[in-house]
Amino acid sequence: MDDTLRELYQEVILDHSKHPRHFGKLDDATNTAQGHNPLCGDRVTMYLKVDADDRIQDIAFEGKGCAISQASASLMTDMIVGRTVAEAEKLMGGFLHLVKGEDASGLDPDDRERLDVMAGVSAFPMRVKCATLAWHTMKSALEGGAAAEAV
Amino acid sequence: MTAQSPVTAAFDPLAARADFEILAKPVYGKPLVYLDNGASAQKPRQVLDAMRDFASTDYANVHRGVHYLSGRATDAYEAARRTVQKFLGAAHEDEIVFTKGGTEAINLVAYGYLAPRIQPGDEIVLTVMEHHSNIVPWHFLRERAGAVLKWVDVRDDGSLDVEALEAAIGPKTKLVALTHISNVLGTVTPLKEIVARAHAKGVPVLADGCQGAVHEIVDVKALDVDFYAITGHKLYGPTGIGVLYGKRALLKQMRPFNGGGEMIREVTRDVVTYADPPARFEAGTPPIVESVGLAAALDYMNSFDRAAIRAHEHDLLAYAREGVRQFNWLRVIGDAPGKASILSFEADGMHAHDLATILDREGVAVRAGHHCAQPLMERFGVVSTTRASFALYNTRAEVDVLLEALARARKILG
Numbered sequence: 001m002d003d004t005l006r007e008l009y010q011e012v013i014l015d016h017s018k019h020p021r022h023f024g025k026l027d028d029a030t031n032t033a034q035g036h037n038p039l040c041g042d043r044v045t046m047y048l049k050v051d052a053d054d055r056i057q058d059i060a061f062e063g064k065g066c067a068i069s070q071a072s073a074s075l076m077t078d079m080i081v082g083r084t085v086a087e088a089e090k091l092m093g094g095f096l097h098l099v100k101g102e103d104a105s106g107l108d109p110d111d112r113e114r115l116d117v118m119a120g121v122s123a124f125p126m127r128v129k130c131a132t133l134a135w136h137t138m139k140s141a142l143e144g145g146a147a148a149e150a151v
Numbered sequence: 152m153t154a155q156s157p158v159t160a161a162f163d164p165l166a167a168r169a170d171f172e173i174l175a176k177p178v179y180g181k182p183l184v185y186l187d188n189g190a191s192a193q194k195p196r197q198v199l200d201a202m203r204d205f206a207s208t209d210y211a212n213v214h215r216g217v218h219y220l221s222g223r224a225t226d227a228y229e230a231a232r233r234t235v236q237k238f239l240g241a242a243h244e245d246e247i248v249f250t251k252g253g254t255e256a257i258n259l260v261a262y263g264y265l266a267p268r269i270q271p272g273d274e275i276v277l278t279v280m281e282h283h284s285n286i287v288p289w290h291f292l293r294e295r296a297g298a299v300l301k302w303v304d305v306r307d308d309g310s311l312d313v314e315a316l317e318a319a320i321g322p323k324t325k326l327v328a329l330t331h332i333s334n335v336l337g338t339v340t341p342l343k344e345i346v347a348r349a350h351a352k353g354v355p356v357l358a359d360g361c362q363g364a365v366h367e368i369v370d371v372k373a374l375d376v377d378f379y380a381i382t383g384h385k386l387y388g389p390t391g392i393g394v395l396y397g398k399r400a401l402l403k404q405m406r407p408f409n410g411g412g413e414m415i416r417e418v419t420r421d422v423v424t425y426a427d428p429p430a431r432f433e434a435g436t437p438p439i440v441e442s443v444g445l446a447a448a449l450d451y452m453n454s455f456d457r458a459a460i461r462a463h464e465h466d467l468l469a470y471a472r473e474g475v476r477q478f479n480w481l482r483v484i485g486d487a488p489g490k491a492s493i494l495s496f497e498a499d500g501m502h503a504h505d506l507a508t509i510l511d512r513e514g515v516a517v518r519a520g521h522h523c524a525q526p527l528m529e530r531f532g533v534v535s536t537t538r539a540s541f542a543l544y545n546t547r548a549e550v551d552v553l554l555e556a557l558a559r560a561r562k563i564l565g
Contacts, residue, residue, distance in 0.1 A: 002179070002512045009505070009563050018500070040504050041521040041534045064534050066502035067564065127508060 007120035008127075009067065017067035022077035026060040031144075035063075035137030037129055042069055046137040054085045059138075066130050072118060073134030079114060085142055092135045098122070099131045162459035168544045170195035170451075181514030184549045189334050189362065189493055189540030190518050192387045194448070201447035202389065202440050213439055214413060214430070228439055231446035232429070238449045239379060239396050240370035246402065248395040248429040249437050253361040253382035254284040256395035257328075259432055260357050260378050261288035263405035264397075265326055271297030274324045276354075278303045278311060278340075279530045280333040283523040285359040285380075289328060299323075304530065309336035309485035317348045327356045331363025331379075335522045335538065336485030337468070337493030339367065346375050355401065361385055361393075365542075366464060366491040368457050371396050383441060387542075388448030392441035395432070402428035409434035452543075460543045464492035467541040467550060474554045480561060484531050492541035495522075498557075501564045503535040509563055510537075513556035 026032075026047035035044045044063035051057050059077045063070075076095075080088040094107035098115055101122030107115065121131045168174050171193045174183060185193060205227060211220035213228045229244075236244045250256045265275070275289045279302055292298040301324070303316045311329075320327060327349045332339050342363075346356045355377035363369060364381040371379050378401070383392040397405070407414055407425055411434035416424040425431045452460070471494050475481050480499040498506055507519035518538040521528045528534060539553060 005509060005512050005563065008508070014564065039520060040502075041525060041528065043534075066504040068505070124508060127504065130504060 004120065004123040008124060010117060010120070012117040013067060013071040016071035016074040020061075020070050020074035022060045022074065022081070023062065024060050025062055026058055028058075029060075031141040033137050033141035035133045035140065037065075037069070037133050039129060040066070042066065042130070042133065044069065044073060044134055044137050046073075046134065046141045048138065048141050050085060050142070056080055056083055056085065056088060061134060061137075065133070066127075068121060068127055068130040069133050072131045075115070075118065076134050076138065079111065080138070088142070089139065092139060095135055096132060099128050162455060162463040162543070164463060164544050164546050167195075167455070168546075170197060171544055172196060174544060178514050178516075179512055182552075184513075184515040184545075184552045186539040186541065186545065186549070186553060187516045187518050188365075188385070188542035188545075189522075189538060191384045191390070192365070192542050193544070194387055194389065194444075195451050197451045198388055198444050198447045202444040205443040206440050210440065212436055224439060228437065228442050231442035234446040234449050235394050238369075238453070239364070239381070239394075240372050241396055242372055243399050245427070245429055246396055246399050248397065248402070248432045249442060250393045250395055250432075251391055251438060252384075252393035253359065253380045254393070256378075256380035256382075256393050257285055257357065257359060258288045259395050259405075259408045260326075260380075260397070261292060262408045263432065264378075264401060265298075266292060266296060267406060268325055269296040269298045272299060272323060273297075274299045274301050274321060276301045276303060276316065276319045276324055276327045276329075278305065278316070278329045279526045280305055280309070280311075280336055280338060280524065281328070281330055281526070282334050282359060282361070283525070284361075285328055285330060285357075286526065298325075302526070303329075305336070305338065305527075306487075308487050309333065309338045309490070310487035311338060311340050313341055313344055313348065316345055317352075320349055320352050320354055324352070324354045327354055328359070329356070330359040330361075331369075332360075332366055332491045332493075333485065333524075333527075334362050334493065334540075335495050335524045335527055335536065336487060337490035337495075337540075338485060338487040339363070339489055339491055342376060343374050346377075350375065362491065362493070366461065368461070377401055383445040383448065386445070386448050387451060389438075389441045389444040392438040392445050394445075397428070399428070402432075405432070407431050407434065411435045413437070455543070463543065464541050464545075467545055467547065468492040468494060470547050471539065471541070471550045471553065474550060475557070477554075478557060478561070480565070481557070484533070484536055493538065494540070495536040495538045497533050497536050498561075501560065503537040505564055506537050506557075506560050509560040510553070510556045513552065513559065515553050515556045517553075 029047035031048040042065035047060045049058040098104040099121040209223040211224045213225040357378035379396040384390040414434040484495045503519035
């Protein structure tokens with residue numbers, strides 16, 4: 001098998017996509033947003049509970065999508081819970097660099113290591129939007145919930 | 152032994168492949184298996200050569216100058232119109248309007264024909280298997296003029312129930328707009344019968360022929376269809392050109408869509424009068440080189456026995472359909488009898504985009520997504536499908552590659 005494919009669809013990705021963490025709805029969400037990838041019709045709804053100190057107490061997501069988008073959403077929710085909004089946005093910045101094959105050295109080394117499973121996406125430019133959908137939707141939820149489109 | 156049966160010259164896809172240079176170019180070091188023909192077909196050298204030859208020999212703007220090249224170009228452009236006329240079986244060449252594509256052709260009917268006729272509450276009948284290009288223009292009329300869209304469902308196998316369609320046509324129906332061949336299901340609609348039934352109720356019919364003209368042998372006169380929209384690039388021709396066929400009497404009643412050069416009779420400071428069809432609908436400099444390319448593409452198709460091409464495509468479909476039966480995790484969407492060579496499917500636990508990415512790395516180009524047919528996706532309860540669509544140059548060996556690649560995808564993703 002093609003090495004780039006092996007890297008894209010590695011076990012961790014498939015595991016996240018088949019058993020997504022934080023999958024479901026959050027009844028006491030303070031911030032929600034819907035994301036949509038018009039290319040494939042995939043949709044994701046992101047629920048966040050942000051406390052008075054701007055810390056993300058809890059997060060959940062619902063939706064259907066490809067392995068990449070589901071794994072990315074799952075991994076993201078795992079990683080940003082407990083962080084402040086500013087930290088989450090910084091993480092997102094680094095993630096976007098990573099999946100676009102750009103310089104992601106701004107990422108904290110531990111975060112870089114955890115996100116490494118998504119780095120294979122950079123070899124598939126057509127699939128970058130799949131990986132970024134959840135993140136853009138998360139950001140949109142934090143900014144007040146306007147509908148996000150994969151960009 | 153027995154007397155020889157009548158010989159139908161079998162179509163030879165391998166010979167035809169030699170005309171398509173791109174098919175011989177590997178992707179990721181593997182032979183290209185191009186099965187995204189429903190989205191756009193590859194172009195044979197006959198088309199590319201014709202465009203190049205024209206542009207380097209006879210090119211100028213059309214219908215304008217008195218100079219030599221302008222005359223040559225105008226002749227070529229109008230000859231292309233006659234080629235399309237013959238290809239579609241139209242009675243008159245002025246029934247052939249060049250557009251920039253199938254989408255513009257349908258929008259021209261929406262704007263030029265239907266919009267002035269719509270009162271709030273008037274109905275447009277369409278099927279759930281329409282491409283967005285045959286949905287959104289009608290949504291415009293819903294939003295702007297109060298038209299009501301009446302949707303006709305398909306059966307579970309993707310076939311169209313003519314009775315259901317007929318029943319949807321009421322006293323307020325102003326147009327039936329439906330596809331000739333579904334770009335997702337491959338369903339061939341019984342267009343002739345639908346037209347007859349709609350006409351019996353005094354309602355005209357627009358057919359989206361963007362797939363239909365590729366896979367069926369179209370005769371708009373025999374179909375008696377009022378409007379038929381096609382696009383060049385799915386017919387092995389160039390992008391940037393399409394055609395609206397419209398019955399002469401209907402086109403004459405239509406108001407222009409775009410305003411500009413070429414489409415007028417006279418312009419003064421106070422008034423403007425319009426040219427007759429088709430010029431009325433061809434404002435601005437038209438796709439001149441593309442018209443030559445389109446004509447070359449239609450000539451190319453007609454250089455073969457079209458019935459033999461059709462039989463070849465049906466064979467590929469049947470072979471692929473049979474081949475995917477081995478995968479119990481795969482569900483074909485659209486099994487209508489007599490359908491065209493388009494195979495859409497959904498795979499258990501595998502998203503179409505993941506599947507398509509893996510197939511791609513095996514050299515197999517398929518389409519994954521909603522295929523600009525979201526109401527149909529909703530009808531079948533899916534977000535997206537994977538679609539293999541076969542053209543004249545595809546082979547059984549390529550279907551085998553597809554099947555192997557599917558099995559491999561299952562191993563990776565399953």
